[in-house]
Amino acid sequence: MLDNMVHRGPDASGNMVFKDAPGIFGHRRLSIMDPEGGDQPISNEDNTMSIIANGEIYNFPQLSKSLKENHDLKTTSDTEAVLHFYEEAGEKLVESLEGMYAFAIADGENLFIARDPVGIKPLYYADTENGFYFASELKPLASISDDIHEFPPGTYYHSKRGFKKFYNLPRKEINEKPVEDNIKILRQTLEKVVESHLMSDVPLGVFLSGGLDSSITTALSRKIIGKPIHSFSVGIDNSPDLEAARMLSLRLDTIHHEYLITVDEVMKKLPEIIYYLESFDQDLVRSAIPTYFTARMASENVKVVLSGEGADELFAGYSYYKDLEVDDEIMQDELRRSVSTLHNVNLQRVDRLTMAHSIEARVPFLDRETIDISLQIPARYKLYGKPPVEKWILRKAVEDLLPEEITWRKKEQFDEGSGIVDFIEEEIESRFSNSEAERHRKEFPAVNLRSTEECYYHKIFMDVFDHPETIMKNVGRWAERPSYK
Numbered sequence: 001m002l003d004n005m006v007h008r009g010p011d012a013s014g015n016m017v018f019k020d021a022p023g024i025f026g027h028r029r030l031s032i033m034d035p036e037g038g039d040q041p042i043s044n045e046d047n048t049m050s051i052i053a054n055g056e057i058y059n060f061p062q063l064s065k066s067l068k069e070n071h072d073l074k075t076t077s078d079t080e081a082v083l084h085f086y087e088e089a090g091e092k093l094v095e096s097l098e099g100m101y102a103f104a105i106a107d108g109e110n111l112f113i114a115r116d117p118v119g120i121k122p123l124y125y126a127d128t129e130n131g132f133y134f135a136s137e138l139k140p141l142a143s144i145s146d147d148i149h150e151f152p153p154g155t156y157y158h159s160k161r162g163f164k165k166f167y168n169l170p171r172k173e174i175n176e177k178p179v180e181d182n183i184k185i186l187r188q189t190l191e192k193v194v195e196s197h198l199m200s201d202v203p204l205g206v207f208l209s210g211g212l213d214s215s216i217t218t219a220l221s222r223k224i225i226g227k228p229i230h231s232f233s234v235g236i237d238n239s240p241d242l243e244a245a246r247m248l249s250l251r252l253d254t255i256h257h258e259y260l261i262t263v264d265e266v267m268k269k270l271p272e273i274i275y276y277l278e279s280f281d282q283d284l285v286r287s288a289i290p291t292y293f294t295a296r297m298a299s300e301n302v303k304v305v306l307s308g309e310g311a312d313e314l315f316a317g318y319s320y321y322k323d324l325e326v327d328d329e330i331m332q333d334e335l336r337r338s339v340s341t342l343h344n345v346n347l348q349r350v351d352r353l354t355m356a357h358s359i360e361a362r363v364p365f366l367d368r369e370t371i372d373i374s375l376q377i378p379a380r381y382k383l384y385g386k387p388p389v390e391k392w393i394l395r396k397a398v399e400d401l402l403p404e405e406i407t408w409r410k411k412e413q414f415d416e417g418s419g420i421v422d423f424i425e426e427e428i429e430s431r432f433s434n435s436e437a438e439r440h441r442k443e444f445p446a447v448n449l450r451s452t453e454e455c456y457y458h459k460i461f462m463d464v465f466d467h468p469e470t471i472m473k474n475v476g477r478w479a480e481r482p483s484y485k
Contacts (some may be wrong), residue, residue: 001133001140002026007276008054008355011441016041018049021109024132027052030358032304033060033201034340038077038424040290044087045072050107051083054136055101055121056362058196063096087110094156094166095460098368098404098426100134102151111159117167118366119153119343122351124474130179132159137352138278142467150474153343163361171338172375174328179393186396188228193367193424194220197306205230205302207294207361208254210244212391212402212409213308213317217364221306222252230301233258234293236422245405252401259297261290263423269293270457271464276356279348279470282454283478284349289420291353298437299357310351310365313338314374316382322390339371346477425453432456447472 002013009028016025020371027040033056045048057063060078063085067073071084082214085093086105091112106114115123115132125134126145134151135141139147151157154167162405175182198204198221218231231254233245242258249256255392265291274280277288298305312318314335323328347363354361364370377393384392389408399407429452437455449455462468 001144002028003134004140005135005137005228005278007358010358011035014038014040014052016043016106016433018050018106019436021095021106021107022085023111025050025052025104025106030303030355032056032201033079033199034075034077034396034452035201036074038079039211040079042075042077042080045085046365049083049087051079051086051103053079053082053101053103053416054123055099055116056105056360057082057097057099057101058199058200059098060095061199083212083226086454089158091158093199100362104134112164113151114156115151116156117368118169118339118371120347120363121217121367122343122348123151125151125157138471139465142465142470146467146470148470148474150344152247153340169340169371170375171307171332171336172372174332175376175377181279183382183393183397185379186373186410188372189369190364190397191220191224191360193364193370194306195224195362197362197367198224200304201228202303203301204304204305204306205232205298206254206306207231207308207324208233208245208248208256208317209250209290209296209308210246210406210409211308212242212395212406213311213365213408213431215244215248215308216311216398216403217306217308217392218248219398222254223401224250228253228255230255230257230298232256232263232294232298232301232305234290235267236261237422240443248390248406257297257301259293261293262422263427265423271460273353274457274460275464276352279475280454280457280472281345281477282344282457284476285422285457286424288349288353289424291349293354295354295357295359295361299359302359304362305354307350307361307363307365308365310339310348311343311391311394312371313375314365314371316379317391319390321383324386324393325381326383326388328379331382332375335375339366341476342366344474345478348476354424401457408445428443428453428456432459434446448477448480 001453005028009030011031012025012029024043040052041050056421057078061082088242094114101116102123126148155165157163169248173369208218235242248333273292350361381393395407437452440455441449
């Protein structure tokens with residue numbers, strides 16, 4: 001299992017066979033906090049508890065201060081802080097953690113596992129006759145069981161008491177204060193959250209697509225850090241994203257890197273992209289292509305990147321929001337629905353394609369505090385004017401930081417802005433005919449393959465995995481997410 005996940009943690013490997021319990025922990029480490037001293041598994045002072053973890057706890061400095069009175073902290077790792085906090089608070093610790101995480105704690109003969117509120121970090125499990133297995137990806141589990149399940153976001157598991165949901169996206173009372181107050185609160189929240197996400201003991205950068213959301217994380221990061229940071233962009237030559245990213249990089253004075261994608265390289269890398277993505281969904285693969293190349297380039301300079309993921313869901317960024325009635329209850333229901341489905345679509349893409357290149361992606365827009373504030377903003381401030389401008393209040397909150405051309409730029413999907421859609425359909429149809437696609441569709445009638453393009457991705461998917469049917473059971477479908485109604 002560890003060999004299957006070297007890409008997720010190439011810096012160190014550790015395992016622990018428990019003497020007094022029937023279990024073993026294994027961990028691959030990508031060293032972010034306390035690179036020298038934070039190797040895992042980590043045990044408490046008397047070796048009665050041990051932890052393995054994936055992710056970052058952004059409020060761990062505050063947690064660590066409260067722990068120092070009763071505990072001897074051996075490292076400055078956020079993972080050790082979680083372990084000691086579990087000793088203090090037990091299962092209730094999840095109510096106090098701010099971050100993205102999946103972790104497991106061996107507590108004597110008991111096993112405790114938890115996953116962050118919206119599922120930013122992945123986790124899967126298989127409950128078999130031979131034991132309870134879990135891993136950060138599907139690949140390591142597929143050879144063990146054909147009955148793999150996604151560990152639900154915002155949930156913890158205790159080996160004696162089973163699964164318990166600890167977080168659901170809340171319903172919030174709408175803030176009917178003047179729009180200026182809403183804008184001020186949003187700006188303050190974004191600055192606070194981005195600052196917490198800049199925590200790192202290793203080099204850090206930003207994905208800069210040239211769109212509004214990545215431009216916001218870039219501008220805020222640059223402002224908070226106070227010196228040039230690395231920014232990364234990809235696209236085909238003369239694509240809108242590249243042009244916008246170059247302009248913003250000059251304005252903000254970032255250390256900018258860009259990569260020109262070619263159709264030949266995309267087609268050559270598709271099997272690798274689909275292998276790491278663990279999906280064949282057309283929308284997901286399309287957006288995974290630029291993510292793959294951006295992450296590959298970023299890995300040559302940094303270990304951590306910030307991404308603008310989640311802003312479209314929180315601030316009505318997609319075109320279909322304009323078809324909704326501008327109503328607070330409807331908008332809040334749709335926001336809650338869309339964010340709650342991100343864990344096995346967009347968040348899966350961001351995690352898998354960055355980890356494929358051994359870097360960590362952070363998504364400040366999906367911090368619980370940002371989500372809570374967004375839920376309170378009136379719908380009329382997210383879709384404002386006639387015709388309605390999507391993400392209006394988000395644009396207003398940062399218009400002093402960005403050029404007008406960026407602030408009020410029309411929304412484009414990552415794959416559209418980078419120019420991928422311009423050639424991918426045509427290239428696939430030249431390699432994979434409609435008749436071949438139809439034969440493939442008939443071979444897999446239950447999969448509901450939507451196009452020749454998706455048939456091509458699915459064919460690659462079936463070829464790159466040893467147990468594709470097992471992995472396929474967990475593939476999220478962007479177009480089949482539950483309706484807000």
